[in-house]
Amino acid sequence: MNFTPSNPDFATVVQASFARQGLMRMMGATLDRVEPGVVDISMPYSENLTQQHSFMHAAAITAIADTASGYAALSLMPAGSEVLTIELKVNLLRPAAGTHFVAEGRVIKPGKTITVSRADVFARADDGVPTLVATLTATMIMQAGKKN
Amino acid sequence: MNFTPSNPDFATVVQASFARQGLMRMMGATLDRVEPGVVDISMPYSENLTQQHSFMHAAAITAIADTASGYAALSLMPAGSEVLTIELKVNLLRPAAGTHFVAEGRVIKPGKTITVSRADVFARADDGVPTLVATLTATMIMQAGKKN
Amino acid sequence: MNFTPSNPDFATVVQASFARQGLMRMMGATLDRVEPGVVDISMPYSENLTQQHSFMHAAAITAIADTASGYAALSLMPAGSEVLTIELKVNLLRPAAGTHFVAEGRVIKPGKTITVSRADVFARADDGVPTLVATLTATMIMQAGKKN
């Protein structure tokens, strides 16, 4: 699907908001792609983010998937908007083993108040073959910006 | 509901598994209660775990909710079992503002292969009044232990 | 939780809306309880609503759970409001075997735009002992009524 952003500066808005996220910074996550309705975020493997079997924790996978979905939604919202996740659902398909993890956030249905988006998370290993490890669906709500 | 654990050492099993989670350690999370089908986990507020508005990130809230739900499930499994989350769904009800956050994991339906559990997450502020900020439902799968 | 309805005629509103649902009528469902934030709906077993093993279909269980949750939400909304489900998630805990099925819808978090509610569905057999067969969480959106 091709979406037309209502704010021409959407990429700057997404980058600035991403930069304020303490969790993304702590995880070493980076914003790899910002297009209308499309946001990719990646992070490296870290022992600080593991569950009991040394795989990446479901919540770390959820973190990049939720954030990519939310910013995919924000990229289509009017200037001054904020985005909040009201619910998310993630299916963990395979153990999150790899050196890097990429969440591909995509808007499924934009809306004035509610936007639904999805993110697939892929694990990459040294051989470079990506494996789908999780898929998330989330409902985002727009919070209107303050009028100056 | 009252559950009878099949492994009398369930609390030791849960504590040992929790101690192996890099993410829980990094977040400063603690295991506050372990009973059959019941696990509470708490964590303090940290700037390292925030989203763009300085509230705790949905994924940090999900982290303790998922972990409490998973260990509530593990507490009822036979000796030698491992637990894996296959899917989780969380509704974020209010901004996660507070000094501490407690996830109360409870088993809804134990099973031989599949266990369904839930966790409510409460924020606590200095005045001590807890506020429900999120509710999670998760499906857990048992992985049978190795026979010696 | 005790909720105060903003519309004193909430029960009449819920009953009138329920009566307009073709699906509820076809399924023989009845509205058994309407209180602020609380709605129970029941239906009898019917061969018309089965899946391939002659148990009630997941969608029939979802139907009463979604409807009970939605009307629990509507019971707290201002006069003239309509309610729509924007997403629902249901865990099917046991085969839906029984003579009657009751969905207990309860509001978890009311809101001006978004309300989150839950429904547990119990199967009843001739011996009268209810069994929890499903639990649903749903996000409802309020649609403001037309001003006259």
Added chain:
Amino acid sequence: MNFTPSNPDFATVVQASFARQGLMRMMGATLDRVEPGVVDISMPYSENLTQQHSFMHAAAITAIADTASGYAALSLMPAGSEVLTIELKVNLLRPAAGTHFVAEGRVIKPGKTITVSRADVFARADDGVPTLVATLTATMIMQAGKKN
């Protein structure tokens, strides 16, 4: 994705199971496509399946989406298997208005015990343009067949 079925008679298995579903028969649903990991199911609009605004009820949309997802999963299972939905999540994106509704079930991740699948539901009107009205993700469990 291309999947290889383990049972060459998968289409017959799916058709026979579909024919036993009272709910599908009552709704006038038809099985339009059965390929490995792929099942489409459609149904016509009916007043018997409406919610209070005369659109198709969320549960009717869920019925074809869940069934298409479940049979997409069953199509990849060994001979003699049965499939059960353990949980489903559906986002209702637009009012379900139209003359026909088609659920496109697709397997995301097959597995020995657990299969995750998805279904998109499209509404069609007289002008023939399909509109995405819902998207569902579901977790299916295989029940092994009886050995003779």
